[in-house]
Amino acid sequence: MALPMKKIRINEVKHVIPYKINPKKSPGYDLITGKILKELSQKGLRAITQICNAILQTEYFSCQWKVGQIIIIVNPGKHSNDIASYCPISLLPILSKILEMMLLQRLIPVTDESKLIPSHQFGFRRERRTIKQAHRLVYTINNDLESKRYCLAAFIDTSQAFDKVWHTGLLYKLKRAFPHY
Numbered sequence: 001m002a003l004p005m006k007k008i009r010i011n012e013v014k015h016v017i018p019y020k021i022n023p024k025k026s027p028g029y030d031l032i033t034g035k036i037l038k039e040l041s042q043k044g045l046r047a048i049t050q051i052c053n054a055i056l057q058t059e060y061f062s063c064q065w066k067v068g069q070i071i072i073i074v075n076p077g078k079h080s081n082d083i084a085s086y087c088p089i090s091l092l093p094i095l096s097k098i099l100e101m102m103l104l105q106r107l108i109p110v111t112d113e114s115k116l117i118p119s120h121q122f123g124f125r126r127e128r129r130t131i132k133q134a135h136r137l138v139y140t141i142n143n144d145l146e147s148k149r150y151c152l153a154a155f156i157d158t159s160q161a162f163d164k165v166w167h168t169g170l171l172y173k174l175k176r177a178f179p180h181y
Contacts, residue, residue, distance in 0.1 A: 005056050005179070007053050008052045008056070008102050010042075010049045013045050013049050016101050017038055017040075020098075021034040021038070021097070026071075027091065027093075027094060028091045028092050029068075030095075032093065032094050032095065033094065037098075051095070052098070052102060064093070065092070065099075066092075067093070069091040070090055071088070071089045071091060072088050072089075073087050073088075074087075075087050110177075110178060116177050
Protein backbone atom coordinates (compact mmCIF):
# COMPACT_ATOMS: atom_id res chain seq x y z
CA MET A 1 0.00 0.00 0.00
CA ALA A 2 1.27 3.43 -0.90
CA LEU A 3 -0.03 6.89 -0.31
CA PRO A 4 -1.60 8.51 -3.37
CA MET A 5 0.64 10.69 -5.47
CA LYS A 6 0.73 14.30 -4.39
CA LYS A 7 -1.57 16.46 -6.52
CA ILE A 8 -0.03 18.84 -8.99
CA ARG A 9 -0.53 22.45 -8.00
CA ILE A 10 -1.02 25.40 -10.32
CA ASN A 11 2.17 26.98 -8.93
CA GLU A 12 4.17 23.98 -10.18
CA VAL A 13 2.74 24.41 -13.67
CA LYS A 14 3.50 28.15 -13.47
CA HIS A 15 7.10 27.31 -12.55
CA VAL A 16 7.66 24.59 -15.16
CA ILE A 17 6.42 26.56 -18.16
CA PRO A 18 8.70 29.62 -18.00
CA TYR A 19 11.78 27.93 -16.53
CA LYS A 20 11.84 24.48 -18.13
CA ILE A 21 10.10 24.97 -21.48
CA ASN A 22 12.15 26.56 -24.25
CA PRO A 23 9.87 28.80 -26.37
CA LYS A 24 12.21 28.42 -29.36
CA LYS A 25 11.93 24.61 -29.55
CA SER A 26 9.78 23.07 -32.25
CA PRO A 27 6.30 21.97 -31.21
CA GLY A 28 4.84 18.48 -31.57
CA TYR A 29 2.08 17.55 -34.02
CA ASP A 30 -0.44 19.61 -32.01
CA LEU A 31 1.51 22.81 -32.83
CA ILE A 32 1.30 24.10 -29.24
CA THR A 33 4.52 26.00 -28.59
CA GLY A 34 6.28 27.13 -25.43
CA LYS A 35 5.52 30.71 -26.40
CA ILE A 36 1.78 29.97 -26.43
CA LEU A 37 1.99 28.37 -22.99
CA LYS A 38 3.97 31.29 -21.55
CA GLU A 39 1.15 33.64 -22.52
CA LEU A 40 -1.64 31.54 -20.96
CA SER A 41 -4.04 33.14 -18.53
CA GLN A 42 -4.66 31.84 -15.01
CA LYS A 43 -7.68 29.97 -16.37
CA GLY A 44 -5.54 28.17 -18.96
CA LEU A 45 -2.94 27.22 -16.33
CA ARG A 46 -5.73 25.88 -14.13
CA ALA A 47 -7.02 23.77 -17.04
CA ILE A 48 -3.56 22.24 -17.61
CA THR A 49 -3.28 21.53 -13.88
CA GLN A 50 -6.69 19.81 -13.87
CA ILE A 51 -5.79 17.70 -16.91
CA CYS A 52 -2.52 16.59 -15.30
CA ASN A 53 -4.25 15.72 -12.02
CA ALA A 54 -6.95 13.80 -13.89
CA ILE A 55 -4.22 11.75 -15.60
CA LEU A 56 -2.64 10.96 -12.22
CA GLN A 57 -6.00 10.12 -10.64
CA THR A 58 -7.30 7.91 -13.46
CA GLU A 59 -3.84 6.47 -14.22
CA TYR A 60 -4.61 6.89 -17.90
CA PHE A 61 -2.16 8.67 -20.19
CA SER A 62 -3.75 9.72 -23.47
CA CYS A 63 -2.40 7.99 -26.57
CA GLN A 64 -2.42 11.37 -28.34
CA TRP A 65 0.19 12.68 -25.91
CA LYS A 66 2.44 9.74 -26.87
CA VAL A 67 2.40 10.54 -30.60
CA GLY A 68 5.73 11.90 -31.73
CA GLN A 69 6.51 13.66 -34.98
CA ILE A 70 9.80 12.24 -36.25
CA ILE A 71 12.24 14.57 -37.98
CA ILE A 72 15.44 13.20 -39.49
CA ILE A 73 18.54 15.41 -39.36
CA VAL A 74 21.94 14.73 -40.91
CA ASN A 75 24.71 14.88 -38.31
CA PRO A 76 27.14 17.72 -39.10
CA GLY A 77 30.23 16.61 -40.98
CA LYS A 78 28.75 13.22 -41.94
CA HIS A 79 28.00 11.89 -45.42
CA SER A 80 24.32 12.06 -46.33
CA ASN A 81 24.46 8.73 -48.20
CA ASP A 82 25.34 6.78 -45.01
CA ILE A 83 22.30 5.76 -42.91
CA ALA A 84 24.33 6.02 -39.68
CA SER A 85 24.81 9.75 -40.42
CA TYR A 86 21.18 10.52 -39.66
CA CYS A 87 19.79 11.42 -36.26
CA PRO A 88 16.05 10.99 -35.67
CA ILE A 89 14.40 13.55 -33.40
CA SER A 90 10.97 12.91 -31.94
CA LEU A 91 8.86 15.99 -31.29
CA LEU A 92 6.30 15.21 -28.60
CA PRO A 93 3.39 17.43 -27.57
CA ILE A 94 4.66 20.04 -25.12
CA LEU A 95 1.86 19.32 -22.65
CA SER A 96 3.14 15.75 -22.25
CA LYS A 97 6.60 17.18 -21.52
CA ILE A 98 5.13 19.38 -18.78
CA LEU A 99 3.48 16.38 -17.13
CA GLU A 100 6.70 14.38 -17.52
CA MET A 101 8.68 17.07 -15.70
CA MET A 102 6.21 17.19 -12.82
CA LEU A 103 6.19 13.38 -12.57
CA LEU A 104 9.97 13.38 -12.53
CA GLN A 105 9.91 15.78 -9.55
CA ARG A 106 7.81 13.17 -7.71
CA LEU A 107 9.83 10.11 -8.79
CA ILE A 108 13.36 11.37 -8.07
CA PRO A 109 12.82 11.44 -4.27
CA VAL A 110 11.48 7.84 -4.43
CA THR A 111 14.55 6.63 -6.35
CA ASP A 112 16.93 8.54 -4.06
CA GLU A 113 15.23 7.40 -0.86
CA SER A 114 15.08 3.73 -1.83
CA LYS A 115 18.52 3.85 -3.51
CA LEU A 116 17.16 2.29 -6.72
CA ILE A 117 19.98 3.82 -8.75
CA PRO A 118 23.53 3.06 -7.58
CA SER A 119 25.46 6.10 -6.33
CA HIS A 120 28.20 5.51 -8.93
CA GLN A 121 25.74 5.80 -11.83
CA PHE A 122 25.90 9.34 -13.20
CA GLY A 123 23.96 9.23 -16.49
CA PHE A 124 20.85 11.44 -16.63
CA ARG A 125 21.03 12.37 -12.96
CA ARG A 126 20.81 15.80 -11.42
CA GLU A 127 24.06 17.30 -10.11
CA ARG A 128 26.07 14.35 -11.48
CA ARG A 129 28.01 15.66 -14.42
CA THR A 130 30.59 13.87 -16.52
CA ILE A 131 33.35 15.99 -15.01
CA LYS A 132 32.46 14.78 -11.50
CA GLN A 133 32.63 11.18 -12.68
CA ALA A 134 36.01 11.88 -14.30
CA HIS A 135 37.26 13.38 -11.01
CA ARG A 136 35.99 10.33 -9.11
CA LEU A 137 37.81 8.03 -11.53
CA VAL A 138 41.09 9.97 -11.33
CA TYR A 139 40.83 10.05 -7.51
CA THR A 140 40.28 6.27 -7.35
CA ILE A 141 43.16 5.53 -9.74
CA ASN A 142 45.47 7.90 -7.85
CA ASN A 143 44.50 6.34 -4.51
CA ASP A 144 45.17 2.81 -5.76
CA LEU A 145 48.51 3.77 -7.31
CA GLU A 146 49.66 5.48 -4.10
CA SER A 147 48.60 2.44 -2.07
CA LYS A 148 50.45 0.18 -4.54
CA ARG A 149 47.25 -1.69 -5.41
CA TYR A 150 46.09 -2.89 -8.78
CA CYS A 151 43.54 -0.69 -10.49
CA LEU A 152 41.25 -2.06 -13.15
CA ALA A 153 38.65 -0.27 -15.24
CA ALA A 154 36.28 -1.38 -17.98
CA PHE A 155 34.61 1.17 -20.23
CA ILE A 156 31.57 0.04 -22.17
CA ASP A 157 29.68 2.14 -24.67
CA THR A 158 26.53 0.33 -25.70
CA SER A 159 25.08 1.91 -28.80
CA GLN A 160 21.29 2.16 -28.79
CA ALA A 161 21.24 0.82 -25.23
CA PHE A 162 17.55 1.46 -24.56
CA ASP A 163 16.58 -0.44 -27.71
CA LYS A 164 18.41 -3.48 -26.33
CA VAL A 165 16.82 -3.37 -22.86
CA TRP A 166 14.66 -6.33 -21.88
CA HIS A 167 11.47 -4.29 -21.58
CA THR A 168 9.45 -6.97 -19.74
CA GLY A 169 12.13 -7.17 -17.07
CA LEU A 170 12.40 -3.38 -16.87
CA LEU A 171 8.63 -3.04 -16.35
CA TYR A 172 8.74 -5.77 -13.68
CA LYS A 173 11.49 -3.93 -11.79
CA LEU A 174 9.66 -0.59 -12.08
CA LYS A 175 6.43 -2.12 -10.75
CA ARG A 176 8.31 -3.76 -7.89
CA ALA A 177 10.22 -0.62 -6.94
CA PHE A 178 7.63 2.14 -7.34
CA PRO A 179 4.18 2.63 -5.82
CA HIS A 180 1.47 1.36 -8.19
CA TYR A 181 0.48 4.81 -9.45
